[in-house]
Amino acid sequence: MSGRSGIVILGIFAADTAYTAKRLPHIAETLLGSDFKLGPGGKGSNQAIAAAKAGGKVTFISRIGNDPFGEMALSAYAAAGVxxxxMKMEGVSTGAAFIFVNEDNGDNAIIVAPGAAGLIGVEDVDANKAEIENAAIFMTQLEQPLEAAVHALSIAKRAGVTTIFNPAPAQTIPDEIYTLCDYVVPNEVEVAHIVGHAVETDEQARAAAELLLRKGAGCAIITLGARGALYHSAQQSAFVPAFSAGTVVDTTGAGDAFLGGFAAALSEGRTPVEAVRFGCATAAIAVTRPGTAPAMPLRAEIDELLNSGRTL
Structure with a gap:
């Protein structure tokens, strides 16, 4: 990454509408919830804000509508330094997400409607080609169309930019994408979808990570919730424990927090395993707060938790 700087992220913004209740309603049933929150979200957008608050220099590529949710997005980027x-579009709504949060344990279920960001295409990538080619890190996911993600990863890879791919939400993807990825970072549900078996034990996690390497990925990182994360490459395989930062309130943005922290640390020249540890600390703080982007911690908070060594 010599001579390069910054992190470029392609993804979507979605306004998060988060409903807290005991459970999801059945069809034709109405439930009373215990809380509601509205705030900025979307995987790519969350990752961009997390990386910037963690100390990274971040550029975010996306589309929004010319509406109040779009203004929310721009305000969030200004506040975080992203x-x-x-692209602001007329006649198309900004993306939005329905988020159910279980009031007993903070677990979540999500429906995303990408809106304007669902129209992201190769032209958006080409318009930002120079920015991607001059970055230290390029990162993307799968909430925007796959074609745009593949095109951007291809440009970054050819330019020697370190590439991070978060295969989320889980879907069928072509094996060719893995050869474009220095780091593939799924969670345990997403990787189970890819490899076709559960990832409930350390042995299953390593087997899944090894399959991702055989598909062509440079390294595989599997986030495992309270179990931390597995870093697996041809040279090294290590489980990194999760940190304890307090009571878990909302796990919705945990993976995005991890990825933002990981990218920020990697862009500073930390070793991959150190960057995974930094990502775990970032996520541990985020889940103690409600919401997604608003829950992302500041650099000083991450450093304090890292120095404390409070692992689970």
Whole structure:
């Protein structure tokens, strides 16, 4: 990454509408919830804000509508220090997400409607080609169309930029994408979808990670919730424990927090395993707060938790 700087992220913004209740309603049933929150979200957007608050220099590529949710997005980027290379569209709504949060344990279930960001295409990537080619890190996911993600990863890989791919939400993806990825970072549900078997033990996690390497990925990192994360490459395989930062309130943005922290640490030249540890600390703080982007911790908070060594 010599001579390069910054993190470029392609993804979607979605306004998070989060409902807290005992359970999801059945069809034709109405339940009373115990809380509601509205705030900025979307995987790519969350990752961009997490990386910037963790100390990274971040550019975010996306599309939004010319509406109040779009203004929410731009305000969030301004507050976090994210450079917003975002197309504002007329006549198309900004993306939005329905989030159910279980009031007993903070677990979540999500429906995302990408809106304007669902129209992201190769033209958005080409318009930001120079920015991608000059970055230290490029990261993307699968909430925007797959074609745009593949095109951007291809540009970054050819330019020698370190690439991070978060295969989320889980879907069928072509094996060719893995050869474009220095780091593939799924969670345990997403990787189970990819490899076709459960990932409930350390042995299953290592087997899944090894399969991702055989598909062509440079390294595999599997996030495992309270079990931490597995870093697996041809040279090294290590489980990194989760940190304890307090009572878990909302796990919705945990993976995005991890990825933002990981990318920020990697862009500073930390070793991959150190960057995974930094990502675990970032996620541990985020889950003690409600919401997604608003829950992302500041750099000083992450450093304090890292120095404390409070692992689970």
């Amino acid at each position: 450079k917003a290379n975002v």
